Amino acid sequence: MKKRLVIGNWKMYIESPEEAKKLASALKRKAASYAGVEVWLAPSFTLLPILKGTKLGGQSVSAHAGGAHTGDVSAKMLKAAGATFAIVGHSERRAAGDSDEAVHAQLAAAAGAGLAPVLCVGELVREASGAHFSFIEAQLMSALRGAQSLTARLVVAYEPVWAIGKTAQDAMQPAEVEETVIFIRKTLAQILGRKEALRVPILYGGSVEPDNAPKLVADGGVNGFLVGHASVEVDSFIEILKACRK
Ligand code: PGA
Numbered sequence: 001m002k003k004r005l006v007i008g009n010w011k012m013y014i015e016s017p018e019e020a021k022k023l024a025s026a027l028k029r030k031a032a033s034y035a036g037v038e039v040w041l042a043p044s045f046t047l048l049p050i051l052k053g054t055k056l057g058g059q060s061v062s063a064h065a066g067g068a069h070t071g072d073v074s075a076k077m078l079k080a081a082g083a084t085f086a087i088v089g090h091s092e093r094r095a096a097g098d099s100d101e102a103v104h105a106q107l108a109a110a111a112g113a114g115l116a117p118v119l120c121v122g123e124l125v126r127e128a129s130g131a132h133f134s135f136i137e138a139q140l141m142s143a144l145r146g147a148q149s150l151t152a153r154l155v156v157a158y159e160p161v162w163a164i165g166k167t168a169q170d171a172m173q174p175a176e177v178e179e180t181v182i183f184i185r186k187t188l189a190q191i192l193g194r195k196e197a198l199r200v201p202i203l204y205g206g207s208v209e210p211d212n213a214p215k216l217v218a219d220g221g222v223n224g225f226l227v228g229h230a231s232v233e234v235d236s237f238i239e240i241l242k243a244c245r246k
Pocket residue numbers: 009159163164165166205206207208226227228229230
């Protein structure tokens with residue numbers, strides 16, 4: 001696979017245009033440190049139009065193309081605001097009520113409008129029985145059902161829910177990440193065909209920090225990361241990007 005990809009998910013951490021511009025330009029100033037790594041940023045919707053020169057995306061997207069849906073932001077609106085991708089199925093959105101069905105519809109809406117869908121999957125708990133594998137498989141099957149033709153720019157982010165928003169110590173170990181990434185790729189091959197599946201970048205997310213990024217990238221079999229809290233601290237994010245240089 002070509003370049004590694006790191007996506008910064010700013011969640012609701014960055015609130016004002018001033019703060020957003022400051023963070024984005026600090027990242028740009030240090031751009032040399034991450035030459036060769038693709039960087040995408042997902043700020044809140046309100047900040048999309050003011051950030052330029054970086055690949056931007058929505059943290060979510062409406063399943064609807066338009067019309068009477070108060071509070072929703074459509075894929076077309078995201079594009080008009082400068083986005084090239086949209087995260088779908090993030091566990092925080094799923095916890096707020098997005099069903100598997102909604103995630104499927106959001107993915108189709110994003111892909112149909114020409115945005116790269118970044119599909120998040122991940123188990124709530126990790127069980128010794130291995131039940132988490134069937135959980136992840138069901139999420140992938142449901143989200144990608146019938147959408148094979150729309151997945152040309154698909155990215156999958158594996159984010160075990162229990163490991164999100166903690167510290168590097170609580171994150172997943174590289175061997176477990178690798179095992180799961182292999183499983184995800186096999187499942188993608190069943191859904192999309194082997195050739196397509198090999199092309200899909202699989203990222204890991206869940207407490208990626210400068211302390212664990214190098215090992216996760218070396219031994220976790222991932223093509224990059226989806227980073228939350230560490231993506232809004234310039235030095236931490238730059239360290240993570242450095243770990244991803246080939
Ligand atoms: P975290 O968040 O890096 O703060 O764990 C990752 C995510 O939720 O995308």
